Amino acid sequence: MECDNLKYSIVQMRITSRICHITALSGGRNGGAQPSLRQESIMRLLWGLAALLLVSAGCAQVDTPAQDALRVVLIPADGGTEDGTKADYQPIFQAVSRMTGLGFDIRVGQSYATVVEALCNGGADIAFVGPVTYLQARDRGCAELLAVGVEDNQSTYYSGIFAKAASPIRVIADLKGKRVAFGDVNSTSSFVYPMAMILDAGLDPVRDLGAIRMTGSHAESLAALVQGQADAAALSFDSFEKAVAEHAIDPATVRVVARSPSIPYPPLIVSTRVEAGLKAKLREAFAGVHKAPGVTSDMIRGYGGKKIDRYDTAFASGQFDVAGVVMAKLDDALKADILRKASER
């Protein structure tokens, strides 16, 4: 196959050089466009390069992952880079690989919705996602829990609504008529929980908030607050701590208006298509990965790259139902109204 390719390319090159010869000799009336000898050699070089590219693509050893490699998609849950997210999880997956003999093909994705689709149409086997993403995939019958990180015997985190310390906003009710920044519409802690808190406080986000800004990420919501583009911003505590650590914000200038109830930790989930024996093997490995040889406590990471103690594989799926109840407060019609309001000026 590859050699046919090569032959074809060489024939191509010969034809082209012949054309160039003929046209160079034939003269004609198209003056400036007439190829010179130098042009001819450059054209030959270009064709050669194109041929070389095609041949190298055909002949290249495609480094396909091992036959039984499981396709893993990681979502940098509250902002993060491809390499950073990989660095957070690769040591764990490498250890699991040593323990089980399974191969993993790890990719880093960007959108929650795409991961749900990938799990459901067979494009991914394992994913690290937000709690809401897990529930969306679970409700479609595509995914079940694999493992949840544990820190200080807890698997929870928090999000909050933040305002400037100097602003008059002290409780959620004060948000009436104010501009509030949220992250991604599928994000648990920068959209779903904060919106539910606003609903619980008796405000209608569409009618009562002055403006809704969908910034796309925790970081951009906080930036909108700092720059005065929003009066309040909804983001996770972890993201806020990251901003403080990077000196992007002085914590003294900001006030926590409200804290969310504890949110179940973003989980590792596995596609329902994965065979039961394999799932059991994976669960066993993740449960013991923190004690595996060659694994230091620094290598066990969870949401946002934070150090955690271990992975819990016996975590009851029902514990995510609290998030489901919160999620249900925001039906699709309300979300559509919110997005419409966000696009208004």
Next chain:
Amino acid sequence: MTATDIAALARPSGTWHFPSPFGWRTLLVAIVAFMVLFRTGADVEIGPAIFESGKGIAAVAGLADDSQVARGFGTILVRMFPPQLAEITEIGRIAGFDRDRLPLFARVETQTLVVQSLDPETMRMVARATEREVLVEPFGYLRQVVAKLIETLEIATWGTLLAVLIGVPLAILGARNLSPHPLLVILSRCVVSLLRSVPELISALFFVLAYGFGPAAGVLALALHAAGFLGKFYAEDIENADPGPQEALTAVGSNRLKVLRYAILPQVLPQYVAYTLYILDRNVRMATVIGLVGAGGIGMELKGRYDLYQYAHVGTILIAIFVLVFAIDQLSSWLRRRLI
């Protein structure tokens, strides 16, 4: 000079008149254009934007003391410099770390880190000092960025190559003077418009679904959009080519393929090279963005660093992208000079 011109010159100078540079019709067009601009300008909020920009410039020059625009740019731009060159990795996270065999130029440092966390009970910040040992590679981050840029360039090159391979047949079918059938012209134009109408970032979203996260989705997204551009421009050049040589060749019984080869290609090749180089340039720039949806390239690193509040890293990436785009510009102008 025609007879009328001569007659005009023979007239006494007092009766000469110049055509007026504009009349009532020009005035009407200007008024309508002004009204449309006024209305659409209000729609896109250009007025306040210009006003804020002016205030921003005044603030930078020290003439005004506060401007939202200056503050917005200022806080981030200031923190982009100096750009980040070093890579710092916690040693505890490196599997099989060997203290005696460090990478080239690397050193081990102990850092004291004050971690501030928000106590969920009291909702106040708690500071806690920790010590950690890190591996510092002085040019480690630069190396990572260069590696990512090479991937970006590879995506752009393949996107361009595939675009040419798809665009050429579409152009041949879509050029009226060369296409085997008028219906094929319409069909090809339709396909070309469709390809061009979907921006890369949007098609990449769909390709990511079909091909998974990674550069393959990016290559296809770039290729299809660019094929829409090349299919149109290649075809238009074929139609504009001098018909003389084509007629000559047809007269001696050449078929369409020979006409294309010997009469059209020599004329259009320089423009084709120019379009293709423009597409390569555009693809390089677009390949830096499609990472936003997980389709490979440096975009995801850029957005990720932004979301991690690491603006010095963002600075490094932006400078690196500029250097790459400039280098490609120089290369393509050299190539054009040699060819045209």
